[in-house]
Amino acid sequence: MSAPAGSAARSECGNCQHFEQGAAQLERELPLLRTLSSAYSSVRARDGLCRQHERYLSASALCAQHAPA
Amino acid sequence: MTEIADTPPLLARRESLWTELLRREDWWAIWIGLGLVVVAVGLTLTGGSIKWLAVAPSKWSQGSEVVAQLRTHAPQYLALFALWALLLGIGSSALGSRWARFLPAFAAIYAVSLLLYLLGQWDQASHYNLEPPLVALALGLLISNTVGVPQWLQAGLRVEFYIKIGIVLLGASLPFTLIIWAGPVAILQAAIVSLATFGVIFFTAKRLGLDRRLAATLGTGGAVCGVSGAIATAGAVGAKKEQVSIAISLVVFWAIVTIFVLPLVARALHLSTAVAGAWIGTSEFADAAGLAAAQAYGGYAGHVPGISGSADAAVNAFTLMKVIGRDIWIGVWAFVLSIIATTRWERTGVNSSTGAGEIWRRFPKFVLGFLLASAIVTLIASGYNYAEYKKVVLPALVAPLQALRVWAFTFAFLCIGLTTQFRQFIVGGAKPFIAFTAGVVVNVILGFVLSTQVFAQFWTRFGQ
Numbered sequence: 001m002s003a004p005a006g007s008a009a010r011s012e013c014g015n016c017q018h019f020e021q022g023a024a025q026l027e028r029e030l031p032l033l034r035t036l037s038s039a040y041s042s043v044r045a046r047d048g049l050c051r052q053h054e055r056y057l058s059a060s061a062l063c064a065q066h067a068p069a
Numbered sequence: 070m071t072e073i074a075d076t077p078p079l080l081a082r083r084e085s086l087w088t089e090l091l092r093r094e095d096w097w098a099i100w101i102g103l104g105l106v107v108v109a110v111g112l113t114l115t116g117g118s119i120k121w122l123a124v125a126p127s128k129w130s131q132g133s134e135v136v137a138q139l140r141t142h143a144p145q146y147l148a149l150f151a152l153w154a155l156l157l158g159i160g161s162s163a164l165g166s167r168w169a170r171f172l173p174a175f176a177a178i179y180a181v182s183l184l185l186y187l188l189g190q191w192d193q194a195s196h197y198n199l200e201p202p203l204v205a206l207a208l209g210l211l212i213s214n215t216v217g218v219p220q221w222l223q224a225g226l227r228v229e230f231y232i233k234i235g236i237v238l239l240g241a242s243l244p245f246t247l248i249i250w251a252g253p254v255a256i257l258q259a260a261i262v263s264l265a266t267f268g269v270i271f272f273t274a275k276r277l278g279l280d281r282r283l284a285a286t287l288g289t290g291g292a293v294c295g296v297s298g299a300i301a302t303a304g305a306v307g308a309k310k311e312q313v314s315i316a317i318s319l320v321v322f323w324a325i326v327t328i329f330v331l332p333l334v335a336r337a338l339h340l341s342t343a344v345a346g347a348w349i350g351t352s353e354f355a356d357a358a359g360l361a362a363a364q365a366y367g368g369y370a371g372h373v374p375g376i377s378g379s380a381d382a383a384v385n386a387f388t389l390m391k392v393i394g395r396d397i398w399i400g401v402w403a404f405v406l407s408i409i410a411t412t413r414w415e416r417t418g419v420n421s422s423t424g425a426g427e428i429w430r431r432f433p434k435f436v437l438g439f440l441l442a443s444a445i446v447t448l449i450a451s452g453y454n455y456a457e458y459k460k461v462v463l464p465a466l467v468a469p470l471q472a473l474r475v476w477a478f479t480f481a482f483l484c485i486g487l488t489t490q491f492r493q494f495i496v497g498g499a500k501p502f503i504a505f506t507a508g509v510v511v512n513v514i515l516g517f518v519l520s521t522q523v524f525a526q527f528w529t530r531f532g533q
Contacts, residue, residue: 013419024165029310030300032317035488036324036355037296038229040094040164043399044297045430047304053419056303056313058407061421 014059021048099438102237123469174225195372209486235477240442259394267292270508295355307421342378343532350390351516363387400428
């Protein structure tokens with residue numbers, strides 16, 4: 001069972017080259033984010049921006065266009 | 070643009086517990102805020118105090134008194150600057166900022182905050198509506214939208230970092246027993262308003278034909294914890310980037326409007342500080358914005374005829390309502406909406422389903438520091454009788470921590486305005502605005518009715 005789980009983890013958005021989750025970069029792309037919140041907050045968890053789908057996603061999300069980082 | 074550097078890719082992609090503890094603002098708020106509380110407690114127990122260091126301006130009526138104060142206490146103000154610069158500099162460095170860039174930026178923020186703190190101590194400040202939080206916000210807005218904020222100042226503009234440290238320090242002056250006593254009512258009141266506000270925004274947006282992911286992002290932004298609620302939900306449901314920008318813009322817009330409007334209306338109605346704090350905590354959208362409004366209103370106590378209660382009661386009631394009543398539930402909202410989005414809504418090409426671990430991952434950890442600070446000081450205070458508490462614990466421990474809290478909040482209030490540029494607002498047309506505004510109206514009215522009618526006696530007693 002551990003192999004599929006590891007495989008799934010590797011194909012998560014958090015490990016994709018389309019995924020941007022650097023806090024400073026997120027604050028540049030969503031400029032008002034730091035006015036009343038922060039990309040360094042716990043509530044953001046490991047969310048980031050997907051360049052492929054132009055969506056704001058959880059790092060654990062999955063998609064067919066995954067491109068290993 | 071912020072000066073904080075990006076998280077190194079390796080750390081960003083695989084976040085260990087250690088990384089989380091060192092690279093998240095919430096945890097640094099705990100290390101700094103709780104660290105100050107622990108040191109203050111230790112000194113108090115050994116007959117000392119941090120009160121020399123936790124300097125704060127005193128009341129004045131003539132300009133010459135201000136000069137005299139600054140001259141007399143100059144070494145203390147410099148020492149306090151050094152302390153804040155050291156602690157915040159370490160925290161900012163851990164988050165990726167360069168200390169050399171943070172230091173000059175923070176020096177400017179500290180200097181302006183000192184002037185704002187002094188202004189608040191003017192005996193005519195309330196008469197002219199010059200409450201420091203509101204002046205700080207207005208000044209920041211004026212600068213950022215006219216001459217602009219210089220690049221070198223950007224590294225110091227960390228609203229959330231400062232406000233979270235302030236909230237942890239606030240725990241030291243809020244008895245743990247009071248949190249236990251009032252917490253359930255705060256949760257009940259917040260739940261009623263949150264569910265109603267989310268429902269109004271979500272279903273109005275849906276009726277207007279907006280995407281359900283945008284509707285949910287707007288809904289939690291209005292109902293739970295403002296921008297933080299919006300981004301948590303956006304990530305959980307997989308909203309489009311543009312939808313996140315729209316939600317953030319609408320939350321910031323209405324949060325700033327209500328910072329000025331709620332205290333003005335509460336003042337006109339002569340609400341007690343605790344009742345007004347509960348209303349603001351129910352109806353404001355973000356911690357920093359709400360604390361600015363609550364602290365401004367608390368400043369009216371004892372200065373504006375007809376407003377009863379202590380200054381701290383407004384901030385305390387606000388914090389209970391907002392932090393305990395609303396903020397801590399964001400992980401639950403994100404988790405539930407993630408399941409609904411995955412199983413019920415149209416597919417987007419991305420599977421954004423998450424597990425129950427999401428509730429903890431998104432939990433605003435600084436709240437733990439707030440609760441711990443309260444528990445520690447309450448435990449220490451329980452060893453003294455009331456007379457000893459007023460003679461020893463209050464002046465040596467609680468009052469200095471309150472002063473440090475006001476400093477941290479003032480840094481944050483100034484930064485709200487300095488980071489708000491109106492040209493960055495992305496409203497995305499009339500429909501999102503209408504949907505969110507419908508929620509604002511319900512949120513404000515329902516929050517008012519619950520705070521001033523349904524639970525009025527409770528909040529009045531809380532203030533006493």
